[in-house]
Amino acid sequence: MKRFLATFLLLVAPALAQADPPPAGELFGAMSLPAPGAPQVFGSYAKGCLAGAVTLPADGDGYQAMRLSRNRTWGHPDLVAFIERLAQEGRADGWPGLLVGDMAQPRGGPMRSGHASHQLGLDVDLWLTPMPGQQLSPDDREELSAVSMLKPGTRELDPARFGMRQLAIIRRAALQPEVERIFVHPAIKGAMCEMAGTDRGWLRKVRPWFGHDAHFHVRLRCPAGQPDCRPQEPPPEGDGCGADLAWWFSEEPWQAPAVPEPPPKPLVLSDLPTQCTAVLSAP
Numbered sequence: 001m002k003r004f005l006a007t008f009l010l011l012v013a014p015a016l017a018q019a020d021p022p023p024a025g026e027l028f029g030a031m032s033l034p035a036p037g038a039p040q041v042f043g044s045y046a047k048g049c050l051a052g053a054v055t056l057p058a059d060g061d062g063y064q065a066m067r068l069s070r071n072r073t074w075g076h077p078d079l080v081a082f083i084e085r086l087a088q089e090g091r092a093d094g095w096p097g098l099l100v101g102d103m104a105q106p107r108g109g110p111m112r113s114g115h116a117s118h119q120l121g122l123d124v125d126l127w128l129t130p131m132p133g134q135q136l137s138p139d140d141r142e143e144l145s146a147v148s149m150l151k152p153g154t155r156e157l158d159p160a161r162f163g164m165r166q167l168a169i170i171r172r173a174a175l176q177p178e179v180e181r182i183f184v185h186p187a188i189k190g191a192m193c194e195m196a197g198t199d200r201g202w203l204r205k206v207r208p209w210f211g212h213d214a215h216f217h218v219r220l221r222c223p224a225g226q227p228d229c230r231p232q233e234p235p236p237e238g239d240g241c242g243a244d245l246a247w248w249f250s251e252e253p254w255q256a257p258a259v260p261e262p263p264p265k266p267l268v269l270s271d272l273p274t275q276c277t278a279v280l281s282a283p
């Protein structure tokens with residue numbers, strides 16, 4: 001018995017103590033309701049959480065929310081207000097309505113799948129497919145696909161899909177003072193650089209990134225009165241149509257690394273601000 005105990009203490013106990021903590025995405029992904037209280041944002045866009053989130057109703061004036069089964073239509077009240085306003089005001093640009101993709105989980109945080117960011121309730125994916133005239137059924141909202149704006153199998157924009165209407169709704173979003181950045185596929189940024197004419201100030205916020213060929217991703221800045229929200233560096237000066245964008249049209253960004261990189265380790269609770277532990281365990 002003594003020997004068994006010694007073996008246990010030597011071998012098994014340390015292994016138990018070092019057992020990997022569960023991925024934070026599993027913990028936050030299991031939450032179906034927000035943490036109560038006033039809206040509070042903790043951390044940064046790709047490492048954080050929020051309390052007091054509100055939900056975007058599935059239907060509203062000028063928008064319909066998609067993929068309702070994911071339960072990712074939560075956010076800071078500023079995000080919900082932004083989407084509702086953009087949906088209504090976008091009609092002035094001839095945009096028939098927004099199809100709203102992922103926002104955040106009820107308590108924000110990392111997700112089981114899909115995004116590195118969207119953790120603070122300040123990010124939203126908006127489809128580049130115009131909203132159809134009819135109300136979509138719950139099944140439609142699961143099954144309809146967001147249409148890529150690229151020519152199939154290329155990194156080139158399809159001008160038959162991406163036109164002035166898409167430009168106008170992205171421009172309108174970029175002009176909102178609470179918007180910090182918008183991510184689009186480099187081919188979309190390139191087209192907008194050409195289409196924008198002399199009105200270019202808003203292009204600064206529109207940043208090229210991988211993916212984002214079927215939707216644009218709007219990120220709001222840290223709302224006022226949120227001292228625990230970690231802001232991002234502002235985008236570089238200028239319209240972003242020069243050398244940085246040209247790099248995206250070289251082969252370099254698209255090449256697989258010579259030595260394959262190991263997949264990133266999933267975030268665990270201790271990677272997030274300490275307040276996120278309380279957000280997660282709130283009733």
Ligand SMILES: [Zn+2]
Nearest residue numbers: 123124125217
């Ligand atoms: Zn996104």
